[in-house]
Amino acid sequence: MSIWRRTIRTSPRLSLRLDDGLAAVFAGELLDPSPEIWIVSPWVSDVPVLDNSDQDFDVLLGDGFVGPVAFTAVLGRLAELGSLLHLTVKPDDHNRDFINRLSRHVPTTHLDIHHAADVHEKTLCGSNWVVSGSMNFTWRGFEVNEESVVYEIDPALAAQSRLDFEHRWPTP
């Protein structure tokens, strides 16, 4: 049973964006990192996920993060804090660029990458939260498409999701 659940419907026409919701997710993670984070998305881009223009997140990010902070930079910081990152994407050049960038931020000991041609779901999952819905973690997903995303704080749901992911894409 969810402790907290929020559905976010993004719409560029109405200026409804996911940024604020994701900012809360990643700020929470930077405060108390999950041992494992799963990112499952057919396509993924190095989109900005935190806006540090006002330096609100300095205390969480440390020095050197000014303005919009990219996905790979936040994930790199989480890996520094001890999180193991699991990434499942389609085998594609677009995703390879993201993986190359991510590899520069994250040591191989904290990175578990899977390529799945038939992956369709889009989910982010930490130790007690799940973000899932129709949106790829790409620029179009964030800025252009109308999407519906559910953000749930639910330790049981997160654990069940991890069991499912680990079964489909076992960590070597």
Added chain:
Amino acid sequence: MNQADEFLAVFFGPGNLVLPDLNFEGEVGRRLTPYLEPLRQGTKTPLVLPRRTREITDAYVICWDRHQATSLRAILEAFVAHSYVAFDGRPRRLDPADPVEGAVLRLVGPDTAYVLRPPGPAHAASMWRALDLMRILIAGRPERVSAVPRPLGRMLSEFHAALAAGNAAGSADLLDELAGAGLSAVNLAYLRVHRLSRLGRDAELLALPQLGDVVASGPPQLVRDGILAAWGRLQLLDLPMSDPDLVKKAADAILRDTRGIVALARTPLATLSDDALAAVTLVALGRDDRDLARSLASLPDLPNELRSQLPKLTGAPLVETAKPTVPRVRLAPTAPASWVDWVFEVADFTADDVDWTAWPAPVESDAFLAEALEGVKDAEADQAWNLVGPFLEADDMRRPAWRTAKALLVLAASYDRWAPNDVATVQALLEVFLRGAPPADEYREILDMLAENAGRWAVVGNTLPALDMVDDVARSPVSDVDARLRFALAALEPFSRHRRRLSTDLRWLGEQLSVELSAPLAWDVPEPLTDTGEEIPNVIGAKVLIYSLDDGVLQRSADRLAQLFPRVTVNRAHDRVGTPQLRAHARGADVIGLATRCAKHAATGFIRDHASEGAVIIEADGAGSASLIRAVASGLAEMGPPFT
């Protein structure tokens, strides 16, 4: 260097003298080429690879997954088993610290490789010729079209039945089949925990990598109980609850557990086993949880040893209670409330939906239950098999519900339940039926029914449960000698005809049963399978412990093992909980054979926890003497000369 080359470089590297220079272009390398083709071409056909250590060359038969290993077992039986090499049908437990076996583990994972060691040079040449022929035939075999998957419900009922019947290997195979059949990962993890709990593999259960996620996922009662009970047994079996320092140490351990097992110590408590309640008591003590302590104190059948701990928190005086005979749980009004109710509602409720542990034992309603099962229609026959696992779990050794067992045996015959895993279940049902000393007409009816169907179940692939069935008949009260002889001849003749495909110990057992049942059949029991005819040195003086709750099976197994292995010491155990004597036997045993049907998890877990590090522990694949003898024989074979 690709994955195949990396694997070959390690497999034929240190620890394997077959190709010391790793020259795959040389004479030996060229001879190896056809053996390496599946790996290099990326086809997922089994690999047969040699490994030489000193004078011995083993064959590593490597499958790509457990399902393939299961299907290859019968093929290996047919090609090489017993004629050229001892083979117990079990994949090798590979040693990750061994460079060669570590490479195999990294390539295909555990429980997927067989290691065949011929007893001497003459047998080795024959074995490799046979394996070469097997390899060629497998390579030339057309790609199999995947069969239509069986219904999940049927597989689940077979899984529960196999587990209850003590068919450890069968339940593992069914779990693998379920994994490939679309069962959700979460339910698969729950079944895995339940299986390990049922087999008393406490340490293995608590070491599961996904245990933290299982705990956090809000598991069902059965799984919650399994995890808490495993923890309780592992921490507490040797710990007198009267010692406050030891209690505090154990309480601290569960509170510090990083998988969050402490979160499972919560209400409802009514359906938890005593071992799980011990863990909950520790949590209550460890964190001064008065509400939890009061909930524990309210349980009418809380063990007094645990109850004596609670006044520290609740302030209430200790009240010694006797074990009540009423069930702990009040069932939801929608669920069936008895075994008979369940039969009438089998279409709506599976074994996972009902709390049968709270019902009176099946023997209390044996006649009504049997009658209800006899009335099951074709459309519900599959669902009715859901009862088998729980029925066997609920079996009371002293008061068998033999009429119900008979009705389920008739159901098995009527609906062709003769698959290998079903036969182990049929054997367990037959044992319950015979233990009830049925009258002559019922006895005759069932034995003749089984004899008529012997062609379906008395086949080499089912040797163990089939011989277990014959052994059950041989040791049970006989009310019709002719019916018993007809059954014995029908059941044993196929094995006598195919005796060369049986291991020495099973041929010997077949001969014993033939004599006992006056069924004159040829068995040609050979001398031990070594070129020199000598016993394996390590086995001389070995200590064996066999465990079963069935005294008859235990006695006959011990007597026969004493004849088969005269220089081995055999100890028996049928304790329901850990005892000082059981601890001494477990610690001193080189080989431990466990019959897990109706076993008390407390005792099997205790045995595992106290076994020495080098002990070989083998679960029998059935509940009878044949299975237990085979388990011990294969365990003794594992004690052969170590790798050097």
